[in-house]
Amino acid sequence: xxxxxSGFIQAFVDATIYAFKAxxxxxVVPGKVIVCDQHNEYSGDISGxxxxxxDKVNGSFVISFTEETFLKVMSKMLGxxxxxxxxxxxxxxxxxxxxxxxxxxxxxxxxxxxxxxxLPTVVSGKNHHLSSLCNGPVAVVKxxxxxxxxxxxxxxxxx
Amino acid sequence: MFNTKSKVLVVDDMSTMRKIISKILKELEFTDISExxxxxxxxxxxLEANPPFDLIISDWNMPxxxxxxxxxxxxxxxxxxxTPFLLVTAESEQQQVLEAVSSGVxxxxxxxxxxxxxxxxxxxxxxxxxxxxxx
Numbered sequence: 367x368x369x370x371x372s373g374f375i376q377a378f379v380d381a382t383i384y385a386f387k388a389x390x391x392x393x394v395v396p397g398k399v400i401v402c403d404q405h406n407e408y409s410g411d412i413s414g415x416x417x418x419x420x421d422k423v424n425g426s427f428v429i430s431f432t433e434e435t436f437l438k439v440m441s442k443m444l445g446x447x448x449x450x451x452x453x454x455x456x457x458x459x460x461x462x463x464x465x466x467x468x469x470x471x472x473x474x475x476x477x478x479x480x481x482x483x484x485l486p487t488v489v490s491g492k493n494h495h496l497s498s499l500c501n502g503p504v505a506v507v508k509x510x511x512x513x514x515x516x517x518x519x520x521x522x523x524x525x
Numbered sequence: 526m527f528n529t530k531s532k533v534l535v536v537d538d539m540s541t542m543r544k545i546i547s548k549i550l551k552e553l554e555f556t557d558i559s560e561x562x563x564x565x566x567x568x569x570x571x572l573e574a575n576p577p578f579d580l581i582i583s584d585w586n587m588p589x590x591x592x593x594x595x596x597x598x599x600x601x602x603x604x605x606x607x608t609p610f611l612l613v614t615a616e617s618e619q620q621q622v623l624e625a626v627s628s629g630v631x632x633x634x635x636x637x638x639x640x641x642x643x644x645x646x647x648x649x650x651x652x653x654x655x656x657x658x659x660x
Contacts, residue, residue: 389637444544458541464586465636468615475618483586483616 374474375399375505375520378427381469382509382518389465390443390513397508408506408517409495412436412456414463414486418522421480425500425522427470429463433492435514442513451490460486466518527651529554531579536560536567536595537613538587542636546582546613549640553647564590568598571605578608580647585614585625593628600629609654611646613638 386394410430418425440455441448463486471481500521508517537543561567585592599605617635631650
């Protein structure tokens with residue numbers, strides 16, 4: 367399980383770096399992987415969530431932004447200045463989740479995980495906390511960039 | 526080379542991605558751009574369009590009616606079946622590409638993409654369609 371988890375986390379970290387570079391045009395730098403339980407303190411203002419459903423493993427992937435960072439990311443990505451959250455840009459979190467998930471699936475499915483397509487959703491609310499529905503630990507990776515910091519969480523069920 | 530006077534339908538359930546694609550199309554000097562929020566909405570707009578759309582750019586992974594299902598409906602419709610169709614997706618696995626090709630897609634572009642790669646895909650799609658209809 368430990369090897370499976372580390373392979374999973376790396377695939378999502380690599381995909382996050384790639385997605386921000388290619389879609390937003392910004393370099394993002396990952397911090398260390400922090401493994402914690404469901405009740406961790408990591409929160410955000412806007413989060414994109416997607417279920418990981420595969421032949422060999424399942425879980426969830428979350429990306430969480432502060433409002434300030436999210437507005438900067440969307441402004442850069444869409445080429446116009448956003449100073450407040452609107453429904454039109456909130457789904458940008460969903461789009462980034464979708465792109466990262468799609469990119470992560472490629473190396474994972476080459477290893478035979480058989481992860482299926484899924485639809486992401488968005489949660490917004492100041493300083494919200496998302497409890498994972500998985501029964502295993504949650505890996506958290508904080509990223510830094512010129513647009514601000516954000517974090518990703520990967521939760522996997524124990525097999 | 527593609528015709529920038531083409532009437533284009535952009536289909537994506539995410540408004541941010543519709544904005545990104547429409548922005549690139551405008552930079553490529555397309556002027557007649559319509560949008561649809563999923564495959565079902567796109568299907569209705571495609572049926573109602575008069576004159577019909579000259580080009581469809583659709584996301585794959587959408588609720589209600591996916592881009593692939595929308596593509597299959599277009600290819601099965603007598604009046605719409607020759608419309609150039611470009612699928613946009615975050616999925617780049619071989620199995621998905623093969624499924625799209627066998628369903629009659631003209632080109633396939635993986636998110637994230639640049640203006641240049643969309644332009645290239647459009648040029649290839651238009652060439653394929655011209656060849657297919659013997660223009």
